[in-house]
Structures are given as C-alpha cells and as structure tokens.
Amino acid sequence: MKLMGDMLLRKEPFEEIVIGNTALVRAMVESGTRVVTSYPGSPTPEIATAIQSIPKGDRPFYFEFSTNEKVATEVAYGAAVNGHLSTVFFKSVGLNVAADTFVQLSLMNIIGGMVVVLGDDPGANSSQNEQDNRHLARLSYTPVLEPANPGEVYLFYKEAAALSSLHHMPVILRLTTHVCHAKEKVAFEGLPDIRFDDTPGFDVRNGPYIPLTTEVFAKKRRALQNLAAAEAYAEDTFINTVVDNGNDRQGIITMGLPFLSLMDVLEGAETKPDILKLGVVHPIPRSLVKDFLARHREVKVLEELDDILEKEVKSIAYDEGLTTRIVGKTGPEDWVGEYTADKVYTVISGSWPDLLPPRKRNAKQSPATPARPAQLCPGCGHRSAFYAIKKALVETDITVADIGCHTLGYLPPYEMGQLLMCMGASPGMGSGLSLFNDSRKVVAFMGDSTFFHAGLPGIVNAVFNRHAITLILMENGTTAMTGHQDHPATGHNFNDVTDKVPVRSVLEGLGVEHIYEVDTYQQKKLQVLVEKAVQDGGFSVVIARHPCMLKFTREQRRKKGYRPRQVSIDQAVCDRNHACVAEFGCPTFTRNADGSVEINTDLCIGDGSCIQTCPTSAIRPVAAKIDK
Amino acid sequence: MDAFNAYLIGVGGQGIGMLSEIMIRAADYAGHNVKAVDTHGLAQRGGTVVSHLRLGDRVHAPVIPDGEAHLVVALERNEALRGLDTAARDGGDLVFYDTVWQPLGVRLGREAPVHEEQLAKQCRNRSIRCHRVYDPNLDDQRMQNIVVLAEIGCLGLIPDVSHAHFRSAMEDLLAGSLLEKNMALYNAKCRRHPQ
Numbered sequence: 141m142k143l144m145g146d147m148l149l150r151k152e153p154f155e156e157i158v159i160g161n162t163a164l165v166r167a168m169v170e171s172g173t174r175v176v177t178s179y180p181g182s183p184t185p186e187i188a189t190a191i192q193s194i195p196k197g198d199r200p201f202y203f204e205f206s207t208n209e210k211v212a213t214e215v216a217y218g219a220a221v222n223g224h225l226s227t228v229f230f231k232s233v234g235l236n237v238a239a240d241t242f243v244q245l246s247l248m249n250i251i252g253g254m255v256v257v258l259g260d261d262p263g264a265n266s267s268q269n270e271q272d273n274r275h276l277a278r279l280s281y282t283p284v285l286e287p288a289n290p291g292e293v294y295l296f297y298k299e300a301a302a303l304s305s306l307h308h309m310p311v312i313l314r315l316t317t318h319v320c321h322a323k324e325k326v327a328f329e330g331l332p333d334i335r336f337d338d339t340p341g342f343d344v345r346n347g348p349y350i351p352l353t354t355e356v357f358a359k360k361r362r363a364l365q366n367l368a369a370a371e372a373y374a375e376d377t378f379i380n381t382v383v384d385n386g387n388d389r390q391g392i393i394t395m396g397l398p399f400l401s402l403m404d405v406l407e408g409a410e411t412k413p414d415i416l417k418l419g420v421v422h423p424i425p426r427s428l429v430k431d432f433l434a435r436h437r438e439v440k441v442l443e444e445l446d447d448i449l450e451k452e453v454k455s456i457a458y459d460e461g462l463t464t465r466i467v468g469k470t471g472p473e474d475w476v477g478e479y480t481a482d483k484v485y486t487v488i489s490g491s492w493p494d495l496l497p498p499r500k501r502n503a504k505q506s507p508a509t510p511a512r513p514a515q516l517c518p519g520c521g522h523r524s525a526f527y528a529i530k531k532a533l534v535e536t537d538i539t540v541a542d543i544g545c546h547t548l549g550y551l552p553p554y555e556m557g558q559l560l561m562c563m564g565a566s567p568g569m570g571s572g573l574s575l576f577n578d579s580r581k582v583v584a585f586m587g588d589s590t591f592f593h594a595g596l597p598g599i600v601n602a603v604f605n606r607h608a609i610t611l612i613l614m615e616n617g618t619t620a621m622t623g624h625q626d627h628p629a630t631g632h633n634f635n636d637v638t639d640k641v642p643v644r645s646v647l648e649g650l651g652v653e654h655i656y657e658v659d660t661y662q663q664k665k666l667q668v669l670v671e672k673a674v675q676d677g678g679f680s681v682v683i684a685r686h687p688c689m690l691k692f693t694r695e696q697r698r699k700k701g702y703r704p705r706q707v708s709i710d711q712a713v714c715d716r717n718h719a720c721v722a723e724f725g726c727p728t729f730t731r732n733a734d735g736s737v738e739i740n741t742d743l744c745i746g747d748g749s750c751i752q753t754c755p756t757s758a759i760r761p762v763a764a765k766i767d768k
Numbered sequence: 769m770d771a772f773n774a775y776l777i778g779v780g781g782q783g784i785g786m787l788s789e790i791m792i793r794a795a796d797y798a799g800h801n802v803k804a805v806d807t808h809g810l811a812q813r814g815g816t817v818v819s820h821l822r823l824g825d826r827v828h829a830p831v832i833p834d835g836e837a838h839l840v841v842a843l844e845r846n847e848a849l850r851g852l853d854t855a856a857r858d859g860g861d862l863v864f865y866d867t868v869w870q871p872l873g874v875r876l877g878r879e880a881p882v883h884e885e886q887l888a889k890q891c892r893n894r895s896i897r898c899h900r901v902y903d904p905n906l907d908d909q910r911m912q913n914i915v916v917l918a919e920i921g922c923l924g925l926i927p928d929v930s931h932a933h934f935r936s937a938m939e940d941l942l943a944g945s946l947l948e949k950n951m952a953l954y955n956a957k958c959r960r961h962p963q
Contacts, residue, residue, distance in 0.1 A: 141943035157796055182808060266808075289803075289830075322830040323792060323804040400829035407771075407826050481833040502835040502858045503894050507886060509850040510871040510879040512779065515814030545813065552876060621813075690813075721875050727814055730870045731877060742867060742909040743781075 144193035149200075153330045160290040160320045161186040163328075164229075164257065164313075167297035169200055172334045173227050174252070175219035176203045177212035179593065180622035181231030182266035183320035184259035188625070188634070196635055200334070205625050205634050208563070208593040209234035213241045213256070220252040221349065223341025225305060229257035233562060235273050237594060243280040245310040246366065247359035249346045253305030255297065256282070257313045262397075262444050263478030265317045268543075268562060270477075272445035277312050277422045281363040283370035284312040284422040285379065286396045287319060291326045292379075296419060299379055309366040314421070316444075318478070319397055371423040379419030380428060385412040390492070391436035393429065393453060395421050398444045398479035405485045408497045413440070424452045433457055433464040440467045440491050444479040467491045513551055518728045519693070519747035521660040521686025522546045522614055526554035527724050527753065528663040529583070529612065529684075532670035537581040538573050542566040542595070544587035545621045545688075546614045553725045557585055564594025571598070571607035581674045582609040589619035589627040591643055596650070602679040603651050610673045611681045613643055616688040624691045647681055654680035661686055661749050693745050705746025706762050709737055714758035724753040769800065771824035772927055773832040775855035778843030779869045780817050783913040786941065787841070788819035790917060791926065793937035795823050798928040805830035814869075816847060818855075823926070839925050840896075843912060844869050846882045849890070858894045861925050862887070865912050866902040899923065914950050918957030931958055 147156055148166050158166075164187055168176060178188060191203050202219075206212035209230040216228040228238075235242060235258060245254065261267040277284045283303065287296040297313055304311040348355050374380060383403075390413035394402055399417045406412045416432045418424070433439055433456070441450040450468035457466055469475060470490050477483055489496055516523045526549045533539070541547050541557025542565065549556040559569055570584035586595050591613060602609060619625040626632040628641040647655050654676045656669040666684060673680040696702050707728075714737060721729045721737060728744040729737050751759045774791065778784045785806055792804045800823040807817040820832045837855040840862045842848035848864035856862060866884065873879030884900070891898035901919045906912065920926060921934050935951065942950055 141947070142940045157792060157802065186808065318805050318830060321805050321808055323806070324802060324830070325796060397829065401831075403828035404833065407828075480831045481829055485833075500835075502856070507849055507853060507882075507890065508880070509853060509882065510846055510873045512814075512816045512846065512850075512871040514780070515872060517781075517813060548813070551872065718877075722877070725872075725875070727869065727872075727875070729875060730868070731875050733881070740869060743869065 144190060145195060145198070148190065148194055149198060149331070150328075151331050153328060155325050155327050157323060157325050158290055159186060159323045160287070160293040160315060162190040163290040163294040163326050164297055165190040166328055167294045167301075168227060170329065170331060171298050171301040172225055172336070173301065174201050174224035174336060175216060175226040176201050176229070177206050177215045177226070178229045179206055179209045179212050179234060180619055180625045181234050181259065182622060183261060183315070183317040184229050184231055184257070185622045185625070186320070187229055187257070189623070192634070203634055207628060209238040210241050213238040216254055217241065217245060217248070217250070220250045220254040221248065221342055221346070222252065223337070223339070224252040225254075225301060226252060227255045227257060230259065232258060232260045232267055232271055232273055233269065235276055237563065239276065242276070244351060246281045246363040247351055247356070248349060249362075250304070250308050250310060251341060251346050253301060253308065254310045255300045255304055255313055256310055257297075257315065259320055260314055260316045262316050268560070270445060272448065273312075273314065274422055274448045275446065278448070281367045282310050282312050282422070283367065283420065284314050285419055286314045286421045287419070288396050288399050288417075289319065289322055290324050292419070293319060294326055294328065296379060299377065303370065303373060307366045307369050309363070311370075314396075316397055367423055370420070371425060374420035374423060374425035375427050377420065380425060381417045381419070382432070383415035383417065385414050387411060387414050388435060389437050390414070390495070391416065391432055391439045392442050393418065393432065393439060393449065394442040395419070395449065396444065398442055398484060401479050401481040401484040402442055402488070404481040405488065405496055409495055411495070413495070418449070421449065424449065424456070426456050429453055429456050430460050430462070433460075433462050433466070436464055438465045438467065440488065442479070442484065442487065443469070446475060514548055515551075515727050516545065516548050517690045518726055518743050519689035519745045519749060520545070521616055521684070521689065522549060523724065523726060524663050524686065524749045525612065525614060525660040525666060525684045526556045528660070528666040529670050530554055530556060532667045532674070533581065533583060536579070537583060540566045540570045540573065540582065540584040542584070542586040542590050544590055544614070545616070546585050546587055549585070553723055563590055564598055567595065567598030567602050567609065567611055570609040570611070571602050571605070574607050574609050583670070583674065584609055584611045586611060586613055587620075588613065588615040588617065588629055588643055589625070592628045592641070596646070599647070599652070600650050607679055608677060609679060610670065610676075611679070612670070613681055613683045615643060615683055615685040618688045618691055620688045620691065624688065643683060652679060652681050654678065655683065656681070657683040657685065659686055660684045663752055689745060689747060706739060706741060706744040707746060707748060707750060708739055708760050708762050710758045710760055711736065713756055715756050717755055719753055719755055720750055720759065724750055726750055769824045769927060770826045771822065773837045774821040774839040774841060774926065775832055775837035775851055776819040776821065776841045777847045777851040777855070778817055779847060780814050782817075782843040783910055784817050784819050784843060787843075787913040787917060788821060789941055790934060790937045791821055791920075793940055794929050794933040795821070795926060797933040797936050798930070800928065801825055801827070803827055803830045816850065839863070841916060841920065843867075843916060845884065845887070846871055848887055849882045852887065852890050852896065856894070856896055859896065861897045861899065862891055863899040863901060863916055863919050863925065865916050866900050867912065911950060911953055914953045915957060918954050921954070922958055
C-alpha cells in the first residue's frame with residue numbers, strides 16, 4: 141500500500157496521482173512553510189487530510205484548525221510577522237469571516253511571507269453562494285495566482301510562497317472546487333534541504349504594525365508598490381502561458397479551470413483561436429494583455445463568475461488605443477455557474493456561433509429519475525431531534541437553521557429550519573424575527589462547531605438585549621459536515637488531547653438563564669423540554685445532544701469484536717401506518733409497492749432510535765450477529 | 769487513445785471514491801493519461817455522488833461533458849437511470865449493481881420507484897449494452913463496488929486495462945486483511961473470465 145504521508149515527505153523526485161489538495165501539501169513542504177492554519181469548509185478539508193497523513197513527529201510545519209477563518213488568519217499572520225512562512229486555507233465564504241483581518245494584511249510588512257489559499261466554489265457545489273473572491277483581492281491590493289489543475293496547484297503555490305517571501309506581502313492562491321478535487325498524475329521535485337531558523341523574528345522596526353491614521357497612507361502606498369511588483373512578476377512569469385494556434389483573427393483570454401474546459405471544446409473545432417491563459421489573475425499583466433490584444437482582431441474574455449478580467453482587458457485596450465473587438469459576457473447567464481465544457485461551449489457559441497461544430501445529441505429519454513437530496517444518515521441524532529421538536533411546535537412557529545448537517549432538516553418530512561444565512565447567523569436572525577411577535581414562537585438551531593465559530597456573538601446579543609427565542613444547540617461532538625474535525629468541546633485538537641470547553645459552561649458563563657440538556661434519542665423528553673423552553677419567555681437554550689452516528693459507527697467498526705446490529709419489522713404487527721417512513725423518515729426504511737415496509741440491511745446501523753416512533757411497536761431490535 | 773470517459777454514480781456511503789481511485793490507478797498502470805474528479809462534501813450524506821474518470825491524450829478538464837460517457841458505472845438502480853440520462857453516450861456500456869437505496873420522494877410515496885425494465889428499455893433504445901450485477905451472497909455491503917469492478921475487468925470495458933492493472937491498483941490503495949478480502953472477492957468473480 142502506498143502511504144500518502146511517505147509520499148509527501150519523499151526526498152527524491154517522483155510522480156504520483158493526487159488531487160489538487162494533496163499536491164498543495166507537497167508544495168508547502170518543499171517551500172519550507174512553517175505554520176499552516178484553517179477552519180474546515182468544502183472544497184478544502186482534504187488539505188488537512190493530507191497533512192494528517194504525515195505523522196505528527198515528522199510534520200515539518202505546525203498545523204491547527206482554528207475556531208474560525210478570522211482566527212486562523214490571525215494565527216498565520218502572527219507566525220509570519222515572527223519570521224515564519226505561513227499559510228491559511230479555507231473555503232470561499234470563509235473569506236467573509238476573515239475579512240476584517242484579511243483586508244489589513246497587505247498593509248503590513250509580513251517578513252516571513254504568507255499565502256492565503258482560497259477554495260472558491262463556482263457552481264455553489266457546497267456553499268451558500270458562488271461569490272467571486274477576486275473582488276476582495278482587488279479591494280485589499282492582494283495578488284492572486286489561479287491554477288487550473290493539480291500540477292499547477294503544486295507549481296503555483298511554490299510561486300506564491302516565493303513571491304510573498306520576496307516582497308513580504310500576502311499572496312492569494314485561488315483554487316476552485318474542481319481544481320481542489322481534480323485528480324491526475326503530478327511530477328514532484330525532490331525535497332530541498334531546509335533548515336528552519338525558529339528564532340522569534342518579530343521586531344517593531346520592521347513595522348510599524350499599528351495602522352493608525354498617521355501610518356495608514358504610508359502603508360497603503362507600500363501595498364500599492366507591492367502590487368506593482370507583483371505585476372512586474374506577472375509580465376514575465378512562466379505561469380502565464382500562450383497557446384499559439386497561428387490565428388491572427390481570434391484570441392481568447394482565460395484562466396483556471398475554464399481554460400481546460402475551453403481546450404476540451406476546441407478539440408472539435410477546425411480553426412482554433414489563440415489563447416492567453418493567465419496564471420496571475422490579479423494584478424493583470426498589462427503589457428502581456430496589450431500585446432495579445434494587438435495581435436488579434438477579436439478577443440473573447442472567457443471568465444467564470446464575474447466580469448473582473450473583462451473590465452481590466454477593456455480598460456487596457458482603451459488606455460492603449462487598441463481597436464481590437466473585445467467580447468465579454470453577453471448576458472446574466474454568463475455570470476452563473478461553473479464553466480464546465482458544456483457551459484464553455486454555450487458561452488463561446490453565444491459570441492462566435494460558427495467556431496464550434498454542432499454537438500452530437502444522444503437519443504435521451506429524459507425519464508423521471510427520483511431526486512436524491514442529501515439526507516441525515518441512519519441513526520443521526522438530528523433526525524430524532526427534528527422528529528420530536530416538530531411535535532413540540534405549532535405550524536405557524538418560525539424555525540431558523542444554521543450551517544451544518546442539521547440544515548438538512550429543511551427537507552420533508554421534518555421541514556425544520558425555514559431560513560438559513562451563514563455561519564452563526566441563526567440567533568441573530570431569530571432575535572429579529574421575535575420583535576413585534578407575540579404569536580409565533582421563534583426557534584433557532586445551531587451545531588456545536590458553529591457555536592464556537594461565529595455563534596457566540598448572536599447568543600450574547602440575545603442575552604444582552606433580552607430576546608425571546610429558543611436556541612436548540614445540536615451537539616453531535618464534531619464538525620460533521622466537513623468530515624469530522626474536532627472543535628473546542630471535543631477534548632481534542634488537530635494535534636493532541638486538550639481541555640474541553642463544554643458548551644454548557646460557556647452558556648452559563650454568558651449568562652443564559654434557561655438551559656436544558658437531553659440526548660436526542662429521548663424523543664419524548666426532548667419534546668417536553670422544547671415545549672417548556674419556548675414558554676420561558678426569554679432566551680432559552682436546549683442542548684440536544686447525540687454523537688454523530690456516522691463517526692461513531694466508523695469507530696465501532698474498527699474495534700475488535702464489533703458486531704453489526706440492525707432492527708427488523710414484525711410484518712404480523714405492522715399495520716402500514718407509515719409513521720416510520722413518512723414522519724421519522726430514516727433512509728433505512730423502504731416502502732414497497734404493496735404498502736409494506738422493509739429494512740434496508742445495507743443501511744441500518746441498529747441504533748434503534750426508530751423503535752419508539754412506531755405506534756404499533758412493529759419495529760424490533762435484532763440481537764447482534766455473532767462474529768464470523 | 770484520444771478519449772475515453774467513465775462516469776461513476778452511486779449514493780454517498782457506497783464506496784464510489786474507492787472504486788474510482790482503483791480505476792484511475794489501473795488506467796494509469798495501463799499507460800493512459802488520466803484525469804478524474806469526485807463529489808466531496810455534504811452531498812455525500814446519502815445524496816447522489818459521482819466520479820468522473822477521463823483517459824486519453826485529448827482530454828483536458830476532469831469533468832465529462834453531458835452525454836459523453838462511454839461507460840456508466842452505477843452502484844444503485846435509481847442512480848443507474850440517472851447516470852444513463854445525464855452522462856451516457858449512445859452505443860456505450862452501463863454496468864450497474866442492482867441494489868436499491870430508496871430515494872426520499874419514493875419513501876414518502878410522492879415519486880415512483882425505478883424498475884429494472886426502465887433501464888433495459890432505455891439501453892435498448894440507445895444501443896447501450898446493459899450489464900446487471902448482483903450478488904445475493906455478499907455478506908458485506910461495502911464490497912459491492914469490488915463486485916462491480918470485477919465485472920468491468922472481466923468484460924474489458926476500459927480500453928487496455930487488464931486484471932493485473934486492477935490488482936496493482938488495489939495493492940496501492942489497500943493493505944492487510946482489507947486487501948486480502950477485496951482481492952479474494954475480485955479474484956473469485958474473475959475466475960470465469962481470466963484474461
């Protein structure tokens with residue numbers, strides 16, 4: 141078996157099939173990165189999985205999951221002004237959380253260098269929007285390098301680290317979902333012999349590091365000078381490339397994954413436009429773009445999400461007095477969704493109808509395949525919670541969701557969580573909904589990792605301003621949705637055992653008066669507690685606890701002597717009232733055409749949380765099978 | 769080879785990730801240029817998961833264009849129909865494991881279940897060869913993906929990829945008793961079709 145951890149530390153050059161996120165970690169090792177921080181969020185958590193594959197004692201850098209993206213940015217910054225090359229990584233919307241700190245970075249003399257790795261999500265595969273973070277790069281005068289595939293992730297990170305270290309400025313490496321997760325063979329270089337100097341290098345003479353009014357203008361000038369230096373680099377780097385198809389009529393300027401999609405659709409074209417593929421996407425290398433424009437009569441800017449590059453290219457053409465016809469986005473649809481080959485075909489054909497051959501059409505049947513939305517797992521404690529809480533509320537009550545697995549409660553049959561915004565927003569939104577509202581109870585949900593991430597301010601506000609809402613803290617003991625990372629209440633951090641910060645103690649410390657606790661499998665008790673909590677008249681919290689059963693079951697399976705358990709349905713007792721499928725809704729239950737219900741033995745984990753939901757007691761636990 | 773696309777589809781938890789990883793490594797051992805991408809994140813929680821696998825010298829992006837999959841591999845019956853509809857290319861191959869993980873709408877009685885005949889009919893109409901796989905004696909659901917892999921290997925559905933390539937890939941990815949169990953199952957299934 142090939143071990144990822146061995147590969148990431150291999151001394152000699154090698155080739156291996158990796159995803160972009162893994163290639164990134166090898167680049168960190170080769171670059172001498174010393175401190176890495178993060179908060180988990182798709183499409184980036186597999187970066188930490190790769191880091192974890194290196195045994196702790198062999199890991200050449202410190203890594204932590206911080207409590208949120210802003211803190212992670214601060215930890216990486218602190219390390220970098222002490223002289224360490226650092227990196228923070230998180231998902232697209234994580235930059236919103238980090239923004240208050242992030243926008244200051246370019247003003248500072250970051251002596252160790254600092255790379256900010258963003259996992260943007262065109263197509264909103266696993267995010268609440270598909271925001272284009274190049275806007276924040278512009279706002280903060282931060283250069284952006286954007287790779288298209290795992291091989292480029294590896295090369296571009298090393299470039300970003302070098303550029304950042306040279307100019308003591310932050311540099312963004314902008315990844316997108318299908319660059320993080322794309323898999324291909326990458327050729328890695330050998331490991332340089334790196335000697336770390338861990339002398340704390342912080343010195344106010346490298347600053348000032350205090351951005352008071354008197355200092356801000358000088359700092360801003362410095363940021364702009366650095367940006368100009370980055371542009372000079374961009375004019376002359378191998379990471380911007382031209383595909384010369386000998387076409388003086390048509391050219392395309394593009395970047396990132398859309399470049400690969402473009403290459404796919406051009407496979408079928410008789411005449412191919414020339415292509416300028418930018419690796420540095422901010423600042424735009426003016427001369428490079430000017431020369432490319434001047435060599436073509438028409439240039440299409442092929443750009444995923446927003447029209448940032450298009451505006452830059454047009455302004456360069458204007459400034460340079462060029463008459464090249466520049467074709468950008470042609471309508472709102474060009475701003476929406478990921479630029480897959482299918483999308484690129486549509487976008488290019490919209491501007492140049494004759495360039496691409498007609499697409500072959502299959503004899504599609506368009507059958508109605510039943511939709512398969514993501515589901516709470518078999519045994520999930522959230523299912524028991526939603527099942528019970530739904531009974532405690534009336535239909536007009538308002539339920540507010542937060543980010544996490546429990547967001548899935550919005551689906552039938554629970555339909556719990558009617559509003560969702562972003563991390564930690566539920567108590568705040570719920571508080572607003574409670575104003576001038578005596579008739580509809582407001583119940584907010586929040587997971588335990590979110591509680592520590594961004595939940596606390598909204599909770600303190602509810603206490604401070606005496607808002608009458610009930611918060612259900614869905615405590616499953618992990619950051620489940622992103623792959624079971626630890627958080628402050630678990631007693632473990634990424635590296636070690638640590639002291640638990642129990643959610644109850646925090647709530648008590650914040651002055652929450654009404655706190656209830658229950659395991660969600662005690663459905664009746666949970667229902668009664670919620671009925672009571674919503675009558676408390678002020679801010680109340682119900683800690684609805686049950687360990688993540690996906691994590692728990694995986695751990696159990698690894699133990700010696702583990703015996704699978706399942707429930708069964710006594711068909712002689714079952715009266716086909718369908719409470720199990722239609723109200724409790726565990727995916728283990730299969731409804732047959734004749735109305736009978738069966739257990740899917742592929743899925744059932746035998747947790748038994750369903751047994752209490754059957755009005756006729758037809759669901760029976762099955763004793764554990766004997767080990768073979 | 770110019771291009772060969774294999775589209776893998778199943779439900780979160782069925783082992784699509786491992787199947788895809790074995791296939792990409794086997795294709796690499798066979799000397800192909802390979803690119804792939806899988807679904808990660810929340811969608812894995814009981815939702816549809818897909819994996820795109822592309823081989824050849826004229827492929828660039830990891831995502832397969834709609835309706836361009838030469839081979840659709842489904843680990844579940846509903847997903848087999850979805851895979852046919854969204855990804856399959858006329859005249860290609862479908863391999864599916866005929867288990868059913870009932871989707872939400874069917875469980876709630878709001879949508880009709882998919883029948884095997886629907887799959888067969890669509891395959892006939894589109895000249896897609898339909899290969900149904902099922903093993904009633906398999907005692908570990910998590911090894912259904914290996915049964916499917918063996919079928920792909922036996923039928924030689926990926927150009928130039930042989931049993932030996934699949935075995936090498938499994939050896940890269942698994943160890944100990946897990947490797948032994950999966951390899952034994954693969955070999956048992958392949959006995960009828962030694963390459």
